[in-house]
Amino acid sequence: MTVTLEVRDGVGTILLDRPPMNALDVAIQDRLRELAEEATQREDVRTVILYGGEKVFAAGADIKEMQAMDHTAMVLRSKGLQDAFTAVARIPKPVVAAVTGYALGGGCELALCADFRIAGDNARLGQPEILLGLIPGAGGTQRLARLIGPSRAKDLIFTGRMVKAEEALTLGLVDRVVPAAEVYEQAHAWAAKLAKGPALALRAAKESVDAGLETDLDTGLTIERNWFSGLFATEDRERGMRSFVEEGPGKATFR
Numbered sequence: 001m002t003v004t005l006e007v008r009d010g011v012g013t014i015l016l017d018r019p020p021m022n023a024l025d026v027a028i029q030d031r032l033r034e035l036a037e038e039a040t041q042r043e044d045v046r047t048v049i050l051y052g053g054e055k056v057f058a059a060g061a062d063i064k065e066m067q068a069m070d071h072t073a074m075v076l077r078s079k080g081l082q083d084a085f086t087a088v089a090r091i092p093k094p095v096v097a098a099v100t101g102y103a104l105g106g107g108c109e110l111a112l113c114a115d116f117r118i119a120g121d122n123a124r125l126g127q128p129e130i131l132l133g134l135i136p137g138a139g140g141t142q143r144l145a146r147l148i149g150p151s152r153a154k155d156l157i158f159t160g161r162m163v164k165a166e167e168a169l170t171l172g173l174v175d176r177v178v179p180a181a182e183v184y185e186q187a188h189a190w191a192a193k194l195a196k197g198p199a200l201a202l203r204a205a206k207e208s209v210d211a212g213l214e215t216d217l218d219t220g221l222t223i224e225r226n227w228f229s230g231l232f233a234t235e236d237r238e239r240g241m242r243s244f245v246e247e248g249p250g251k252a253t254f255r
Helices: 027-039 063-067 071-090 105-112 127-130 138-149 148-160 167-172 182-196 199-213 217-233 235-247
Strands: 005-008 011-016 047-051 095-099 102-104 116-120 124-126 162-164 176-178
Touching: 005 027, 011 027, 011 182, 027 071, 027 116, 047 148, 047 182, 071 105, 071 235, 095 182, 105 124, 105 138, 116 167, 116 182, 124 167, 127 148, 162 167, 167 176, 176 182, 182 235, 199 235, 217 235
Parallel strands: 011 047, 047 095, 095 116, 102 124, 116 176
Antiparallel strands: 005 011, 124 162
16 A cells, blocks of 8 residues: 555554655545545544655655646546545544655645644755646645745745745744654654543534634634533543642543
């Protein structure tokens, strides 16, 4: 398999393994969708890491495969492409991208589907589709602009330039830069800590933020209010509040 899901201690790692550059062909795209849906359903997966290995996250789409497609073929394929990435973005659990080496085009778009991005100091990110006479087609024009703002997104998309890890951090494209050898370790530490948290409350937090960003403030507040009040029906809320009162903050054990 070129993409696998490995689970340890509540952390599911979606691992890309298509040497040398993890080019995202149609088979990988479809497999990503399948594994995102599997991670969503599995109760033993509490958090998710997106990882391409020690050398490269994903250098983009399979250009040779795309070159053979005409307009009709891409009309038929483009929704499947977006659906694969959307399935990753909609995993209702915390997701962290562990980015080493190149994360370009579809690779950058995949990282954008995560809630948090940890990059190695060797990382290079960008949306170079304009250099092919194209635009990003797996969510880049939408998720990138929402993450770093429209003018910064347009600069990267219009020019197709790559940014190094430190500039990506300044832009807000990644959230933490660490030595390349520590990327997966730090991503796993982030994910493992959240894997011990209240699963339904984490889902509520993620869906409230994500859904709220897509709508007006009043509707967003309604989404938040419904989730907030609904969590009062959960055992985790009872355990969390009881532990706070009896032991102080941060000591609750959740199921």
